[in-house]
Amino acid sequence: MPYPPIESRKKKLYALEEGIKTLNDTDKELIRQECVVILRKDRPPRSNLNQEQLKALKSLRENKDIVILKVDKGDATVVMDQEEYIKRNEGPTV
Numbered sequence: 734m735p736y737p738p739i740e741s742r743k744k745k746l747y748a749l750e751e752g753i754k755t756l757n758d759t760d761k762e763l764i765r766q767e768c769v770v771i772l773r774k775d776r777p778p779r780s781n782l783n784q785e786q787l788k789a790l791k792s793l794r795e796n797k798d799i800v801i802l803k804v805d806k807g808d809a810t811v812v813m814d815q816e817e818y819i820k821r822n823e824g825p826t827v
Contacts, residue, residue, distance in 0.1 A: 742772075 749768065753761050780787065793801065793812070800818040802811045 746768070749764070753764050756764070782790065793799065798815055800813045800815050802813065802818075803809075804811055
């Protein structure tokens with residue numbers, strides 16, 4: 734699972750504030766302090782790819798001659814020639 738983007742984490746903090754608004758000020762502050770501790774320890778997960786694999790992935794992403802797509806069904810990825818992709822998608826849409 735990818736590391737949640739900053740906007741996702743902000744939404745969770747806003748929801749937390751909404752959830753604690755009925756508590757007394759002391760309890761609110763204790764909960765906020767616990768959240769600060771958790772957020773300071775929060776780190777993105779380590780990559781499961783080695784340096785060579787990361788370099789290859791970066792090269793693929795920067796290659797403007799190909800298109801990388803996630804398929805509609807399943808958990809697969811397709812790498813396609815960009816010209817072929819354009820040809821397949823130029824037809825009429827129904």
